[in-house]
Each structure stands twice: as structure tokens, then as C-alpha cells.
Amino acid sequence: MTPSRGLSRAASSAASLNSRRQALVASIARPTRARELFVGSTAALVSSSDAARPRRPVPWPASARADRRAISWSASTARPWAMGKKACPACRALSSPSSLLRYQSTVAASAPQTASADRPHDQSQEVKQPAKVENGEEGLIPRLDRRRSAGELKRLWRLVLPEKKTISIATALLVVSSTVSLSVPYTLGRIIDLFSGNNASELPISLPAAAGFLAGFFLVGAAANTGRSILMRIAGQRIVNTLRVNAYTSVMRQDMSWYDLQGQPGKAIEAPKDTPTQDASNAVKSTGDLISRLSSDTSVVGDSLTRELSEALRSLVTAIAGVSMMFYISAKLTFVMLAIVPPVAIGAVFYGRFLKQLSRKVQKATADMVATTEERIGGIRTVHAFNAVQPIETKRFQLRVDEIFNLAKLDAVWTGVFYGSAGFSGNIVLLALLSYGGTLVSRGEISVGDLSSLILYTAYVGGSMTSTVSFYAVIMKGLGAAGRVFELLDAQPASVVLDQGAILPSNEPPRPLSFRDVKFAYPSRPGTEVLKGIDLTIEPGTSVAIAGGSGSGKSTLGNLLLRFYDPLSGIITYGKDDVRSLTPQSWRSVISIVPQDPYLFSDTIANNIAYGCPSATLNEIKAAAELANCDFIETLPQGFKTQVGARAAQLSGGQRQRLAIARALVRKPKILILDEATSALDASSETLVNDAIARITADLGLTTILIAHRLSTLRTADKVVLMADGRIAEAGTFEELSRRGTRFQQLVSSQMLTQQ
Numbered sequence: 001m002t003p004s005r006g007l008s009r010a011a012s013s014a015a016s017l018n019s020r021r022q023a024l025v026a027s028i029a030r031p032t033r034a035r036e037l038f039v040g041s042t043a044a045l046v047s048s049s050d051a052a053r054p055r056r057p058v059p060w061p062a063s064a065r066a067d068r069r070a071i072s073w074s075a076s077t078a079r080p081w082a083m084g085k086k087a088c089p090a091c092r093a094l095s096s097p098s099s100l101l102r103y104q105s106t107v108a109a110s111a112p113q114t115a116s117a118d119r120p121h122d123q124s125q126e127v128k129q130p131a132k133v134e135n136g137e138e139g140l141i142p143r144l145d146r147r148r149s150a151g152e153l154k155r156l157w158r159l160v161l162p163e164k165k166t167i168s169i170a171t172a173l174l175v176v177s178s179t180v181s182l183s184v185p186y187t188l189g190r191i192i193d194l195f196s197g198n199n200a201s202e203l204p205i206s207l208p209a210a211a212g213f214l215a216g217f218f219l220v221g222a223a224a225n226t227g228r229s230i231l232m233r234i235a236g237q238r239i240v241n242t243l244r245v246n247a248y249t250s251v252m253r254q255d256m257s258w259y260d261l262q263g264q265p266g267k268a269i270e271a272p273k274d275t276p277t278q279d280a281s282n283a284v285k286s287t288g289d290l291i292s293r294l295s296s297d298t299s300v301v302g303d304s305l306t307r308e309l310s311e312a313l314r315s316l317v318t319a320i321a322g323v324s325m326m327f328y329i330s331a332k333l334t335f336v337m338l339a340i341v342p343p344v345a346i347g348a349v350f351y352g353r354f355l356k357q358l359s360r361k362v363q364k365a366t367a368d369m370v371a372t373t374e375e376r377i378g379g380i381r382t383v384h385a386f387n388a389v390q391p392i393e394t395k396r397f398q399l400r401v402d403e404i405f406n407l408a409k410l411d412a413v414w415t416g417v418f419y420g421s422a423g424f425s426g427n428i429v430l431l432a433l434l435s436y437g438g439t440l441v442s443r444g445e446i447s448v449g450d451l452s453s454l455i456l457y458t459a460y461v462g463g464s465m466t467s468t469v470s471f472y473a474v475i476m477k478g479l480g481a482a483g484r485v486f487e488l489l490d491a492q493p494a495s496v497v498l499d500q501g502a503i504l505p506s507n508e509p510p511r512p513l514s515f516r517d518v519k520f521a522y523p524s525r526p527g528t529e530v531l532k533g534i535d536l537t538i539e540p541g542t543s544v545a546i547a548g549g550s551g552s553g554k555s556t557l558g559n560l561l562l563r564f565y566d567p568l569s570g571i572i573t574y575g576k577d578d579v580r581s582l583t584p585q586s587w588r589s590v591i592s593i594v595p596q597d598p599y600l601f602s603d604t605i606a607n608n609i610a611y612g613c614p615s616a617t618l619n620e621i622k623a624a625a626e627l628a629n630c631d632f633i634e635t636l637p638q639g640f641k642t643q644v645g646a647r648a649a650q651l652s653g654g655q656r657q658r659l660a661i662a663r664a665l666v667r668k669p670k671i672l673i674l675d676e677a678t679s680a681l682d683a684s685s686e687t688l689v690n691d692a693i694a695r696i697t698a699d700l701g702l703t704t705i706l707i708a709h710r711l712s713t714l715r716t717a718d719k720v721v722l723m724a725d726g727r728i729a730e731a732g733t734f735e736e737l738s739r740r741g742t743r744f745q746q747l748v749s750s751q752m753l754t755q756q
Contacts, residue, residue: 152479155486159243160305163235170231170310173224178317180221185460186325187214189453196448232310240302244294247488251290255493256564257523288371289364293488296370297363297481304478312471315464322461329450329457333437337458340429341465344422348469351418352476355411359480362407369400378647415473422469426462433458501583504574504590510540510670510703511575513561518570520556530556532726533570538719540670543697543704545717545734547747552723554707555596558673561705563587592669596676598660600648605633606640608648608659613667620666627699628661629692654685661692665700672696675707686712711748720744 160167191210326334376383376393383393437451446454520531530553538544546554559565560572563584572579579587600608609624610616616624621640625633632655636642648656657677664672674693678686694716697704706717714720715734722730722737722744730737730744737744 152482152486156301156305156478156482159239159301160309162242163238166231166235170228170235171313173228173231174310174314174317176224177221177228178314178321180217180224182318182321182325182460183217184214185322185453185456186329188456189329189447189449191449192452193447193449228310228314236302236305239305240298243298243301243485247294247298247485250488250491251294253493254491256559258491258493260522260524286367286371288369288374289367290488291374292363292367292370293484296366297484300359300363300481301478301485304474304481308471308474308478311467315467315471319461319464319468322457322464326454326457326461329454330437330440330446332440333433333446333451333454336432336436337429337454337461339432340425340462343425344465344469347418347421348472351414351469352472354414355473356476356480358407358411358414359477360483362404362411363481363484365400365403365407369397369404372397372400418469419466422466429462430455430458501581501586502577504577504582504586506589510701512540512573513538513671513703514573515557516571516573518560518567518572520560520565520567522556522565529568530726531560531567534726534728536721536728536731538703538705540703541701542719543706543717545706545708545714545720546723547709547714547720547744548723548729549709549747553726554723555675558593558675558705558707561671561673562591562593589667590670591673592664592667592671593673593675594657594660594664594677598656598663600644600651600656600659602644602646604641604643605636605659608644609640609662609666611663616666621662624662624666625659627665627692627696628658629688630655630658630662632658652685654688657685657689658692661689661696665696669702671703671705673705673707674713676709677706678708678710678713686710690716709747722747 195207323334323338326337376397383389433455437446437454440446441448441451515534515536518531518534519529521527521529534553534557536544546557548554560567561579563579566580574582574587574590601611606618606621609621618640625640633639633642644650648659651659661674661677677693678689690712693704693706693713696702697716704717706713708714717734720732720734720737721728724743730742738748739745
């Protein structure tokens, strides 16, 4: 290459760089196409080969839009930086070629995969980016984590505010107790100087008198410390109670889709990509995980807010006042003592970050253990029936416990290393104080009493620093637990919100119930349509039986009627009102359901019947039980006060079913849904339940929906609807559908053959 050609190429390259710089600076001032020019120009500055390769535009981050300022350029490195206190992430991403690519991959991975509004999306121009972004100082993940921690700290502080009066009194008592404690080293130093002097015999007070005075002084401090501890613990428990109630209420308010998206015990699952109802931060957990959050996690948060906060305040006051007294006595020795602060503080920061991450893992492992326990105890009969106690379930539980133990060992190692190092540093400082302090005493710069006071203050300050670091560690653990609790508090119902809608009048006559082209798919299976256009009208006071094979959508109709879910399309009307326009509480007040496997709570029979209707009197409970053929209650030793036990295991299937019918009737509903109410019963129990259903239909005039497949139940209905593959295949009376050639007649024939 000739020199002239080389100079010409260099000049051309410099001109090209200058033109790209000018285009980028101009793009900052122009909102239009700023993002594309920003990325395209910076990529060209990083590498000329990259400039020849088209890139996919990266969205301009919000912080960059907010902090759009003048950009200066370094001629030697061609790297921009934002002028001002806060450098925008986009400009920081240009500090090196690797960080630019990392930034582009981070934003591209988080941006919606859609085409730009002003330019069609061209897949041929996409550049493959790294699938994973490492956590580095230039990455976005650490900043997001710090921002989330700051937000969680603010929320924790808001939990403390209602207890500000109690905490203020406790703080006043803290000042009293700390004053007493901090006076001890100085007083002892003065006493040592007085009694070691030549005029000790001429003192106005004797040593026993001085000791008695100090004992009374210490008693005041002890009383103040006791009051502080009591008040802070009471405040802490109130915070825990409030947190638990709010979290429990939030869980209870969720709709059924939130619960349907449960994963394996203790593990969250992500909703399918085409399901808009699930947020990553509100991933649904198992029952055991929810229990762990409501019990263990809330306790950790409460302890970190009050008990540890109280100790931290005491330690902070002691440290500040102690260092001040040390400076008053000897600034030289104080600087020697303060040499320990920087290394301990740096170690505490890393130790606290580690504990925060470890706390999340421990709480999750604990939730897994609770979930395993809850599930296996709930199925204890199955466990014993299949001889799974040893070694299957024992080994399964041992694995959960070992996971917690391994995390505890990791915590023990890090804690031991940190506190051991801090203790060693403190001892070295103490030796330095004794050595240097002895020199100062020999020079006459300080007295023996001053040195004694300094050593005691050093012990006080050292203990306070340890307590402060311990508080920081506990706060980090609390943040780890708080994040899990806040997920419950922030959870929002996907579609059915309990307190939104109109109130349904309670004393009006029943209305017709209509399904109009209703389509539905469960959130856990959004790609599988269960109902495919249902049109059905049920007149008030009539009974309709819904028949069909397994998976035909029978029970789904009941779920939609109760507004456990809302249809994907179509409407369900009650009279002229769309049921979605009514509050769920108001709408459900006119409906009662008897499920196939009724759930009875561990309570008395009377309370189980009156569940959902606490105002029901004993006479109303007995009347509902009589309608439901619950004659067996009178044979029990304590009658209606009999405890049914966990999951009503003491009662037979027919007895549980009849109690469920009584529970449905005591609310005096206008619509009664019986979902396979006799499918799991023997002939005798089925007869009793069917008699109860017939009596209810005849005497009360309820709109009754019988979801069933047994002939004995279908015959009692005014109308029979046969469902198949999510659609209504046939509808009519039992006699009409029993004629030859109908699908219902084939269903009846197959069932009669099975019974024979």
C-alpha cells in the first residue's frame, strides 16, 4: 500500500467516524428514529465490521429518556458518557464493545418481540444475541436487585409506622438505658483515678456508698431496658399479626385461576405464554408454600422489624455515644480503635448480601418441607395402604430436611468466618490500645483511669458494632422473607374481583338463567377449549339435569355459574343482568352448590351446616338437616355439637353428602347446583340423597341444576341436557331423549348394561 493511499483511507475513516458522531448527537435532539440511530451509530463506532452488518434496533431505556443530556465524545476512545450525576444505562453500555453487546442482548431479550410501528419487522436483519446475561457491574440485574431491595425496605418501614407511638416510647426508654450503660466506663475510670491517688482517704464518699449509688443507677437502666424490650416485642407481634391477616386475606381473595396454576410443592410455575392472567412476580405456589409464607416468613419479617430493630437502635446509640466519649478522653487512641471499622463494614456488606440470597433459599426449602408434610399427612391412608412409610416417604422427607441442613451449614461457615475475623480484628485493636495506651500513660498524657475507660468503651463499641452487623444480617434475611410475603400481598385476581359490580337485590323472585354462546378454557390449559358455544335457558323453579361423559364440560358449567371463572366469550345472564356486572358475593348469595366430594371443616356438625350463613339459628340448622334427610345426627352422642374431625373422616360418604345438602339449603338460595351428588354413594345412601333432592325440588321451588350421569337422578329432572365434546348434543325430557336413535338412549343403554 502506498503512503498516499494509506493517508487517504485514514482520512476517509476519520470523516466517516465524525459523520457518525454528528448523526448520533443529532439523534439525541430528535425523538424520531433516535433509538435506531443510537444503536446503529454506536455499533459502528465500536467495530467497522459490525457497521456493515445490519442490527436489530434496541429500545431506548426509560432512564435514558428521562436523563437525556448533552453527550461528550473522547477523540481517542470514541466512548460517550452522560453529563450529570446519573449516567444513563445506555451511555454506560458504550464503555466497551463487550458491554455494548451485553447491554443490547439484555434489552433485546426483555423487549416485546414485535415489529416496529414505523418499519416492518424483518427477521433477516436480526442478530443472534447471547441467551444469557451474566451478572456484572455493568449489567442491569444488580441494579434491579438493589432497586427492589430499596422498595422492600420502604414497604417494611410502612409496616412500622402504625406502631410509631409504641416505638417512640421504647426509644425514650432506650435513651435512658443507654445513658446508664454509657456512664459506667467513665464513672469507673474516675473512681479508679480517685482511689489510686494519694488523697483517697480524704474522699467525701466511701467505696460502699459509691457502689450502692451505682447499683441504684444501674437498676434504673435495667428497668428502662426491660420496658423497651417488652414494648418492642409487643409492637413486633402486632406487625406480624397484621402482615399475616393481610397476606391471608389477599390469598383468599384470589380467583380459581390463581390456584389452578399451582406447580409442584414449593415451586412456582409460569403461566403459558398465551395466558395473560399470570404475572411472573405473582407465580402461584403450592398449599405448603402458602402456609410457610403465612407462618415462617411473616415471623422472620416481624423479628427483623422490631426485636432486631430495637437491638440495632441500642447498638447504634451506644456506638455513637461511646466513640464520642472516647474522643473526649483521647483522640489518639480513638483513631487506633476506629481502624477496625472499614474492613468490618466492607465484610458486613458482602456478608449481608450473601445472607439475603441464602434466606430466600432457606425459606423456599422450608416451604418445600411444609408442602411435603401437608400433602403426605393429608393422604396418610394412601401412604399406609401402599406401604410407603418406609422407605419412600421417610426418604422423601429426609431429602427436604437435608436441603435445609446443607443451607444451614453454608450459613454456619460464612457466619463463623465473618464473626471470627471480626473478633480477631477486635482483639488486635485491643492489643494496640493497651500497647499505645500504656505508652501514653507512661508519658503522663492520660491517666490509668482514662485508659481503663477507653478499654471499656472499646468493648462497648465493639459489641455494638457486632450487634449492628448482626442487625444488618437479620434485615437481609428479613428482606428475603419479605419479598415472598409481598408477592402474596401484591397478588391480584386474574379476572373475578370480589368487590366490583352491582349488588343483587335479596328479596326479589327468581329469574331465568341463560347461557349465550359461552366458550371457555381453563387457565391451566388455555389451548384446550372445554365449552365450545353453549346456549341454554333454565326457567326459574325448574330442574335441569346435565348429563354427558367424562370431560364433556358438565362441571365446568357449575364453575362458571359460581363465577369461579368468567367465560372467554359469550355471556351468562340472570334475568337481564350479565352475572359479570354483579359482585361475586352478591351473585353467590343466591346460589348454593353440593359438590361431588364435599369438604367439611374440622368443627361441629352445626357449624358445618351454618358455614357461610353465620346468622342461622339452631332451629334453621335443624330444619335444613331435616330436609336433607340427616336423621343420623340424632344418633350421635352430642348431636349437632359433634365434632366431625379432620376432613370429616368419622362420617360416611352418604352422611357427608347429606350434610353438604343441608349446608346448601340453610342459606335459602334461589339456585341449587348438585354436582354428581350421588356418584360415589351406595344404593342405600343414594336413595336417601335422591329423596332429599326430590323433596327440595317439590317443596322449595328452587331452580335446580343436577350435574349427573346416574339414571335415578336424571329421571327426577324436568329437562335433561346431554353434553358431548363441549357442546349441547341433545335436550328434552327424560322420556323424549330415551327414544331409540338418540345419543342419550345409547348412554342410558350402556349404563343399564353396566349395572346389570
